[in-house]
Amino acid sequence: GAGVSQTPSNKVTEKGKYVELRCDPISGHTALYWYRQSLGQGPEFLIYFQGTGAADDSGLPNDRFFAVRPEGSVSTLKIQRTERGDSAVYLCASSTNPLGTNEQFFGPGTRLTVL
Amino acid sequence: TQLLEQSPQFLSIQEGENLTVYCNSSSVFSSLQWYRQEPGEGPVLLVTVVTGGEVKKLKRLTFQFGDARKDSSLHITAAQPGDTGLYLCAGENPGTYKYIFGTGTRLKVLA
Numbered sequence: 039g040a041g042v043s044q045t046p047s048n049k050v051t052e053k054g055k056y057v058e059l060r061c062d063p064i065s066g067h068t069a070l071y072w073y074r075q076s077l078g079q080g081p082e083f084l085i086y087f088q089g090t091g092a093a094d095d096s097g098l099p100n101d102r103f104f105a106v107r108p109e110g111s112v113s114t115l116k117i118q119r120t121e122r123g124d125s126a127v128y129l130c131a132s133s134t135n136p137l138g139t140n141e142q143f144f145g146p147g148t149r150l151t152v153l
Numbered sequence: 154t155q156l157l158e159q160s161p162q163f164l165s166i167q168e169g170e171n172l173t174v175y176c177n178s179s180s181v182f183s184s185l186q187w188y189r190q191e192p193g194e195g196p197v198l199l200v201t202v203v204t205g206g207e208v209k210k211l212k213r214l215t216f217q218f219g220d221a222r223k224d225s226s227l228h229i230t231a232a233q234p235g236d237t238g239l240y241l242c243a244g245e246n247p248g249t250y251k252y253i254f255g256t257g258t259r260l261k262v263l264a
Contacts, residue, residue, distance in 0.1 A: 080241050
């Protein structure tokens with residue numbers, strides 16, 4: 039079956055612009071995570087959804103970042119007034135059940151470059 | 154703030170050599186996972202360890218969770234070029250579904 043997909047694969051934008059990054063999780067996966075990975079670093083947690091609700095958004099760096107998952111499937115990460123420091127690879131992961139030992143299936147990521 | 158430090162940060166070895174990667178924290182985790190990531194792709198899960206002192210083997214890879222569930226190690230026997238990649242540990246924050254990833258170890262195995 040299809041894995042986690044993310045679009046676009048690459049996004050180049052100018053400082054101050056608004057961007058949306060999309061994640062299509064594996065069908066039936068109720069849990070969805072967003073991470074940000076800077077060059078040479080491990081992924082940094084941003085937000086976790088269980089169904090439609092954001093169960094933990096403690097990793098969002100500031101109020102320019104927002105994410106939604108209105109129907110409990112596809113999720114969109116939205117970044118307003120982008121800054122050069124937002125440049126990174128944004129990873130999405132989904133899993134069947136957040137309880138216990140939980141395998142997260144990752145997408146290939148969206149590489150965001152803010153000029 | 155919980156941190157997971159991995160060492161070494163970079164490792165370049167010859168095919169057939171053995172190596173160990175360490176993942177250390179001052180915090181306790183409910184479980185700990187190891188992932189491997191290749192360029193342009195997302196991380197792929199290798200193993201999950203849950204119990205303090207637990208040892209799991211996956212072919213030539215041996216994973217151990219520390220007795221206090223604060224640290225872990227990954228040992229690779231007779232490394233092969235196909236083992237090349239970025240190795241990441243990730244600890245599950247107790248009482249949450251939040252995973253803290255380590256700083257990563259970039260391994261290159263030369264033929």
